[in-house]
Amino acid sequence: NLVRKLGNCVKKLTDYRRLAFTVAESNFPRLQKLLSTGLRNGASPRKLINLLGDVAESSVNYNPRPSTDTCTIDIALMSYILGGRKLLYALSHSTRLPSLRTLCRHCAFTRIMPTVGMIRVDEIIHNIREVILKPREAAEPKRTKLRGISLMVDEVALEERAVHFRHTNSVGGLCWRHSPTAGLVLNSYEAALKLAKDIKDGHVHLAKEMTVVAAKCFGESGTYPIAAFPTCKVQAQDARTIFQIVTSTWNQFAASSVGPLWSWATDGDMVRRVSGYKEFLSQKLKPTSPIYGTLAGMAGLNLYTGFNEVTLDFDFKHIFKRICTCLRSQAGIILNNGRLINPAMLARYLIRLPQQTSDTVHKLLFPDDPQDVPRAIELMQAAIDLGNLDYGTIDADTCADVDALRLLGAVIKSLLEPFINTKMSLTEQFTSLSTFAHLSFSLFRVSRTDYMSNQLYGDSQTMIKNAIFCLAKQQQLDPTDPFYLFETGDDPLERLFGKMRMDGGHNSAMNYSQAIDRLGHACDLQGAFMRNPYLEQGERRLSMSRSEGVDHLTMKSWTGDLVAGHCSLPATWAAGRDIAIEILSKTPIDPAEYDYDKIFAYEEHDDEDPDLRVDMLRVFGQGIYPGVDDLVDRSAIPS
Numbered sequence: 001n002l003v004r005k006l007g008n009c010v011k012k013l014t015d016y017r018r019l020a021f022t023v024a025e026s027n028f029p030r031l032q033k034l035l036s037t038g039l040r041n042g043a044s045p046r047k048l049i050n051l052l053g054d055v056a057e058s059s060v061n062y063n064p065r066p067s068t069d070t071c072t073i074d075i076a077l078m079s080y081i082l083g084g085r086k087l088l089y090a091l092s093h094s095t096r097l098p099s100l101r102t103l104c105r106h107c108a109f110t111r112i113m114p115t116v117g118m119i120r121v122d123e124i125i126h127n128i129r130e131v132i133l134k135p136r137e138a139a140e141p142k143r144t145k146l147r148g149i150s151l152m153v154d155e156v157a158l159e160e161r162a163v164h165f166r167h168t169n170s171v172g173g174l175c176w177r178h179s180p181t182a183g184l185v186l187n188s189y190e191a192a193l194k195l196a197k198d199i200k201d202g203h204v205h206l207a208k209e210m211t212v213v214a215a216k217c218f219g220e221s222g223t224y225p226i227a228a229f230p231t232c233k234v235q236a237q238d239a240r241t242i243f244q245i246v247t248s249t250w251n252q253f254a255a256s257s258v259g260p261l262w263s264w265a266t267d268g269d270m271v272r273r274v275s276g277y278k279e280f281l282s283q284k285l286k287p288t289s290p291i292y293g294t295l296a297g298m299a300g301l302n303l304y305t306g307f308n309e310v311t312l313d314f315d316f317k318h319i320f321k322r323i324c325t326c327l328r329s330q331a332g333i334i335l336n337n338g339r340l341i342n343p344a345m346l347a348r349y350l351i352r353l354p355q356q357t358s359d360t361v362h363k364l365l366f367p368d369d370p371q372d373v374p375r376a377i378e379l380m381q382a383a384i385d386l387g388n389l390d391y392g393t394i395d396a397d398t399c400a401d402v403d404a405l406r407l408l409g410a411v412i413k414s415l416l417e418p419f420i421n422t423k424m425s426l427t428e429q430f431t432s433l434s435t436f437a438h439l440s441f442s443l444f445r446v447s448r449t450d451y452m453s454n455q456l457y458g459d460s461q462t463m464i465k466n467a468i469f470c471l472a473k474q475q476q477l478d479p480t481d482p483f484y485l486f487e488t489g490d491d492p493l494e495r496l497f498g499k500m501r502m503d504g505g506h507n508s509a510m511n512y513s514q515a516i517d518r519l520g521h522a523c524d525l526q527g528a529f530m531r532n533p534y535l536e537q538g539e540r541r542l543s544m545s546r547s548e549g550v551d552h553l554t555m556k557s558w559t560g561d562l563v564a565g566h567c568s569l570p571a572t573w574a575a576g577r578d579i580a581i582e583i584l585s586k587t588p589i590d591p592a593e594y595d596y597d598k599i600f601a602y603e604e605h606d607d608e609d610p611d612l613r614v615d616m617l618r619v620f621g622q623g624i625y626p627g628v629d630d631l632v633d634r635s636a637i638p639s
Contacts, residue, residue, distance in 0.1 A: 015045035022052050068098060068106055074528040076103050078535070081503055081521045110520040114512065115229045116170045117179045119242070124249045127226045131523060132215060132258060135222075147217035147259040148473055150313065151246060152490035153239075153266050155209040156497055156515065158230065162199070162206065163513040171195060173512035175205040175232040205232040210515050213246050214493045217259060218474065219481055221530055221555070223492040225519055226250075230512050239275035243306075251308065262473050263466050265313040265490040268322060268459055270633070273314075277628050280306035281617075291472040298573040299600040300441070302465055302617040309473075313466040314459040315489035316419055317373050322456050322635035323412070324376040327383070328365055331634060334450035335443060336589045339404035346383075349405060353385050370638045377420065384413045403587070410583050411439050414576075415460070418485055425561040427572055429485050430471065433464045434576020435583075441616055442584055442594045449631070456635040458627015461616045463488070472569060479565025484555055499525045 038048050076098045080088045091097040098106070110131060113123045136143040163173040170184045180203075186192050198204040207230030214225040227246055231238060243264060250261050264280060266272045285292055285303040295301060305311050326333050332342030339345070343365040350361045364382060367375045387409015391402050414436035418429035440460060443451045451457075467488050474483045499522035500515070501508055510518060529536040533554075577596055584594045592598075599614055614621040 012045065015049065019045045019049050019052075022049050067096070068102065071532060073098060073103065073106050074532055075535075077107055077524060077528050081525050107524075110523040112225060112228055112516050112520045112523075114165060114172050114516045115176055115227070116165060116168060116172045117174075117176065117184050119176055119227075119229060119245055121245065121249050124227050124246060125253050128250070128254050131226060132224045132254065135224075135527070136258070143220065146477065147219055148262040148470060148477060149250070149255075149259045150216045150218065150263045150265050150470075150488065151250070151261060152214050152216060152223075152493040153211065153242065153264065153272065154490055154493050154497070155211050155231070155233070155269075156500065157508060158207050158210050158515060159509055159511045160206040160208055161511045162195075163511050165513065173207055173230055174199075175207045176229045177238050178203075178205040178232060180204060207512060208232050210512060211242065212493065212497075212519065213242065214496065215250075215254075215258075216265075216487065216492050218262070218470065218483070218487050223496045223523075223526065225496065225523065228516060228519055233271065237275070239272045240279050243275065243279045247307070247310065260473075260477075261308065261310055262470050263311045263313045263488070265315060265466075265488065265493075267315050267318045267490060268455065268633075268636070270455070273455065273459070274628050276312040277625055280310055280312040281625070282306055285309065290476045291469070294472045294475070294569055295468070297570050298468075299577075300438075300596060300614075300616050301468065301573070302461075302615040305469070309469070311466045311469045312462055313488055313490075314463045315491055315494075316463055316486075317376075317489065317491055318637070319456070319460050319463060320380060320416065321371065321373065321376045321637050322459075323415075323452070324379050325370065325637055326452055326456070326635050327379065328370075329634060331450075333408065333452065334447050335404050335407050336446050336587055337400055337404055339400055341404055341408055345401065346386075349386055349389075349401070350382055352389060352391075353382060356382070377416070380412050380416050384409045384416070387413070407583070407587055411436065411443070414439060414579075422558045423560050426471070426483060426485075426564070426567040428560070430468070430567060430569065430572040431575045431579070433467065434573045435579045436576075437461060437464050437616055438577050438580035438594070438596065439583060441619060442580070442589065444626075445619055446589055446593055449634075453633045453635045454626035454629035454631060455633040457619075458617060458625060462627065465616065468569060468573075471564060471567065474564040475567075479563070481564055482555075482562040483564040483567075484558065484562060496522050496526065 034051070035048065038051055043051065076088060076091075079091050079097065080100060080103060085100060088097065088100055088103070092099045112131070113126045115123055158173070161173055162171050164170075164186070165172050169186055171186065172184075174184070180195070180198065183191055183195055183198075195204065199206065209231055211227075211229045211231050212225055213227040213229075214223050216223055227242075229242065247261060247264075255261060264276065266276065281302075281304040283305065285295065285305055287296075289309060291309070295303060327341065327346065328343055330342055332340045332345070334340055346365060347361055350356050350364065351358060356364075364375065364379045369375070383405070387406045391398070394402060414432045418424060418432045424432070440452075440457065444457050452460075467485060470488065471483050474481060496519075500518040502525070503518040503521045581594055581596070585591070612621050612623050617625055617627065619626060
């Protein structure tokens with residue numbers, strides 16, 4: 001009996017070994033499904049080997065059904081959007097991915113409602129319902145918690161071409177501001193001729209760009225485009241009209257189910273900046289506001305907002321790039337001791353850093369792509385390293401350079417570190433931002449535009465102000481939730497544009513109809529990558545660090561204490577002010593320029609008009625905002 005049992009064991013071991021070799025050598029679709037079905041039916045190892053052999057030799061009709069699990073459907077969706085019908089057909093027949101017909105049965109494609117003629121509220125409502133409300137209700141688990149909302153706005157280039165929309169039999173691709181109130185529906189041949197004549201005569205404009213407005217929920221991943229307007233960007237008033245219409249529509253139809261609107265984020269576009277200042281710095285925060293008690297005691301903080309306390313925001317990555325643009329220009333940055341920090345000066349000192357060579361220094365100061373965010377981050381980190389470098393024994397002339405570099409390093413570190421140091425707590429992040437706000441305020445008062453352009457100064461201070469307001473609102477909405485600083489700005493919209501270009505084979509040429517379709521596809525692609533984050537490579541130019549890639553700015557990567565209720569905004573504001581005073585006290589700057597108690601002090605019974613007081617945005621008072629000055633912005637990023 002023992003010999004018989006040992007013989008059976010040897011046979012089973014041999015069968016299992018043969019099965020392992022057979023599986024290793026097999027290469028046909030749905031192998032896992034075949035094995036799991038056989039085991040479920042009680043097949044022995046020898047039976048499985050025979051079954052695999054039959055399949056390999058095509059002695060049986062092996063035609064497995066495509067899997068319809070979520071991951072497989074998402075991969076099929078990516079293949080269809082990025083490669084088209086023919087790629088999906090090839091993959092369906094070679095790897096048994098679902099066919100297009102199966103994909104359509106299991107997936108609802110996002111459809112963005114185009115704007116034909118003037119902006120209409122019902123089109124925005126349709127997009128809110130289709131792009132935000134339905135996906136949030138269908139999500140697992142269902143997303144019902146109210147979130148703070150940031151609306152982002154930016155443009156994408158279009159081919160100047162009229163297009164035809166079959167569902168309305170109308171002509172699109174015309175600027176919404178300069179479209180006729182009637183005549184866009186092609187009811188007759190004469191209507192088409194009249195419209196063509198109006199375009200030729202200049203009464204109707206072909207759109208040069210598409211203005212996209214998208215919503216971002218604080219604390220949730222995902223970017224939701226809710227409006228796409230064709231525009232020629234001729235009139236500055238257009239931006240303010242968009243702000244007003246979309247804000248009003250959101251407050252009426254989405255605020256109660258998705259969340260209250262907190263901010264409008266944009267890049268450094270001059271037209272939108274001017275409109276944003278007019279719209280979102282129009283009324284002072286009222287004492288009855290829930291956040292007034294938190295913010296009113298923060299001396300120097302500008303308390304002016306728009307309707308419903310909505311604030312303006314500028315993207316922090318654009319600000320990083322614009323600071324580097326100033327450093328790379330011949331005009332450079334001048335701090336209080338009169339030293340000009342420009343490429344010539346930086347090149348002399350960057351070479352002293354242990355990791356730098358003449359080639360790497362040249363790439364930092366003269367990059368091939370000025371829009372490259374990682375390169376900008378590298379330059380800013382190198383400037384911080386220069387501030388911490390031990391220069392040893394130096395002469396008086398070099399000492400003046402070193403003092404300027406140390407001050408520059410402190411300024412840049414206080415701005416950059418809160419966005420890239422994942423170990424910082426929320427308290428440390430806002431203390432650092434307060435330090436930058438106070439340092440930048442004093443340096444701008446002393447050196448004016450030699451320090452940085454009016455527009456860059458205003459944008460950086462506005463960005464910090466918005467972050468403070470958003471955190472204060474989060475503390476009122478739910479203090480137990482985390483607050484992620486990197487969710488401010490319009491970077492999510494930039495990433496959505498990147499997916500639009502992926503859909504077109506990285507061909508940016510598209511008319512309005514194609515842009516609308518690609519925007520919907522970008523939403524679908526975004527959803528697939530959100531469900532399968534390991535499949536997304538990310539955008540090289542937008543990542544904060546080449547080595548860490550896109551995962552650097554994700555919620556899971558932050559290890560510091562980011563619970564909103566654990567951060568005291570007045571305490572961090574005061575701590576940052578004290579750090580700034582300590583830094584500036586080591587410089588030749590007049591102490592009166594950083595005597596913040598005196599600069600920002602006022603009494604309630606003062607006769608001075610409160611609108612004329614000094615704050616971080618109105619550096620010299622008189623109700624004047626340098627950020628909307630019409631001087632040339634030397635920080636503008638070269639295209």
